[in-house]
Amino acid sequence: MPSSLLPICISDLRLIKGNRAVLQGVNLRIYEPGITVIMGPNGAGKTMFLRCLHGLIIPDQGVITLGPLTVANSRDEQAMVFQQPVLLRRTVLQNLAFAAPGIAKTDPRRLIQALESVNLTDRAGQPARMLSGGEQQRLALARALLNEPALLLLDEATASLDPASVLLIESLVKAQSARGTKVILVSHDQCQARRLADEIVFIANGQVAEQSPAEQFFTAPQTRTAKAYLAGEILF
Amino acid sequence: MDALSEAFRLIITLDSDLFEILWLSIRVSVTALVISAVIALPLGTWLAITRFPGRKFCILLLNALMGIPPVVVGLIVYLLLSRSGPLGWLGLLYTPSAMIIAQVVLITPIIAALSNQVIEHLHQEYRDTFYSMGITGRRAVAAYMVDARYALTTCILAGFGRAIAEVGAVIIVGGNIDHLTRVMTTAIALETSKGNLTLALALGAVLLTLSLLVNALVIGIREYAAKRQYA
Numbered sequence: 001m002p003s004s005l006l007p008i009c010i011s012d013l014r015l016i017k018g019n020r021a022v023l024q025g026v027n028l029r030i031y032e033p034g035i036t037v038i039m040g041p042n043g044a045g046k047t048m049f050l051r052c053l054h055g056l057i058i059p060d061q062g063v064i065t066l067g068p069l070t071v072a073n074s075r076d077e078q079a080m081v082f083q084q085p086v087l088l089r090r091t092v093l094q095n096l097a098f099a100a101p102g103i104a105k106t107d108p109r110r111l112i113q114a115l116e117s118v119n120l121t122d123r124a125g126q127p128a129r130m131l132s133g134g135e136q137q138r139l140a141l142a143r144a145l146l147n148e149p150a151l152l153l154l155d156e157a158t159a160s161l162d163p164a165s166v167l168l169i170e171s172l173v174k175a176q177s178a179r180g181t182k183v184i185l186v187s188h189d190q191c192q193a194r195r196l197a198d199e200i201v202f203i204a205n206g207q208v209a210e211q212s213p214a215e216q217f218f219t220a221p222q223t224r225t226a227k228a229y230l231a232g233e234i235l236f
Numbered sequence: 237m238d239a240l241s242e243a244f245r246l247i248i249t250l251d252s253d254l255f256e257i258l259w260l261s262i263r264v265s266v267t268a269l270v271i272s273a274v275i276a277l278p279l280g281t282w283l284a285i286t287r288f289p290g291r292k293f294c295i296l297l298l299n300a301l302m303g304i305p306p307v308v309v310g311l312i313v314y315l316l317l318s319r320s321g322p323l324g325w326l327g328l329l330y331t332p333s334a335m336i337i338a339q340v341v342l343i344t345p346i347i348a349a350l351s352n353q354v355i356e357h358l359h360q361e362y363r364d365t366f367y368s369m370g371i372t373g374r375r376a377v378a379a380y381m382v383d384a385r386y387a388l389t390t391c392i393l394a395g396f397g398r399a400i401a402e403v404g405a406v407i408i409v410g411g412n413i414d415h416l417t418r419v420m421t422t423a424i425a426l427e428t429s430k431g432n433l434t435l436a437l438a439l440g441a442v443l444l445t446l447s448l449l450v451n452a453l454v455i456g457i458r459e460y461a462a463k464r465q466y467a
């Protein structure tokens with residue numbers, strides 16, 4: 001079942017931080033379900049774009065709509081996983097229960113299933129902040145997925161994780177996407193983008209430089225900036 | 237030296253006068269502490285996580301009230317509770333209740349300001365995640381208080397330390413009446429002025445022990461929380 005938050009329409013998005021325009025006139029339409037990977041050099045505005053989409057930052061200008069909803073009233077339908085997972089000072093299981101009190105009350109077995117899905121069942125009673133970095137990120141993902149969001153945003157969620165943790169998280173993201181959740185993820189990792197992406201949005205200098213199907217982006221990028229980025233050249 | 241050994245004899249033999257004073261001190265301070273904690277913890281937390289015009293002034297005021305002289309608090313509460321004051325009809329002056337009120341006024345800003353600082357720090361860390369999870373209002377306040385439970389406990393203990401050692405306010409509103417409003421600190425002041433060092437020393441030793449226990453508890457809580465990454 002496709003996500004209820006499609007299409008995602010972003011018109012003339014502008015964000016100023018200090019004296020610098022971090023996003024300058026971003027226009028984007030995302031119609032297709034599946035996984036959209038946002039790529040671009042450091043400082044291009046990818047994270048800020050994702051944060052605007054989630055409502056964590058209010059842009060200086062522009063309109064974002066998610067299906068029939070605005071950012072503000074689509075909050076319950078969205079979930080976001082951050083680069084640095086923030087876990088509560090509680091046990092692993094209590095972290096999940098806090099995110100979904102309704103489920104914890106009516107169907108606590110689902111919490112255990114969520115832990116099983118991220119291989120953390122044996123850690124259920126441990127303080128969450130004592131988990132390793134990879135385990136913490138897996139728990140953050142399990143927590144984000146508990147409420148079956150229509151839109152899942154991941155901000156470099158696998159950066160600095162070991163390959164096994166990366167693959168496990170990727171498989172969970174793919175599975176969730178197959179269940180109908182629209183996934184938008186920011187990544188620097190071209191290999192990861194090739195493994196996951198149905199569509200690539202390439203952002204450079206605060207603007208969408210290119211939006212194309214993943215296959216096309218990697219084989220025949222349309223813009224010089226994207227070509228240079230893929231070739232590993234330094235972009236300013 | 238004789239006074240010191242006599243003081244320990246009073247403690248070891250569970251002297252009734254000494255323990256009456258000790259019991260009243262603890263009763264007054266713990267009651268004030270519970271009331272203050274109920275007011276100050278949510279207040280400090282709420283001020284840390286909400287934004288409204290005048291919020292910074294409120295925090296400034298709380299911080300300033302942390303250092304308010306106890307005698308000034310005593311004087312204000314005295315004026316409120318005295319027969320001609322607005323709350324004189326309650327007839328609370330020179331009762332343990334008046335002492336509790338004075339201590340509540342004295343330690344509420346301390347607990348609120350300290351807890352505000354603790355939660356501000358936690359809020360920096362949790363803000364985006366809570367927004368993302370849709371945690372707002374009372375649920376957010378409760379969650380912050382639960383997650384900062386160890387740090388908040390040390391704030392409460394700091395309030396207790398201040399309350400139990402306080403003399404200026406309780407002597408004004410309690411009157412230091414024997415068998416009614418005499419607590420450890422006021423008794424020490426009185427007995428010392430009378431030259432009866434035995435009871436003063438015994439009470440001083442108990443007060444010092446209590447202070448040591450509270451501080452040991454604070455350190456223990458901090459270490460336990462740090463070990464479990466709950467700090």
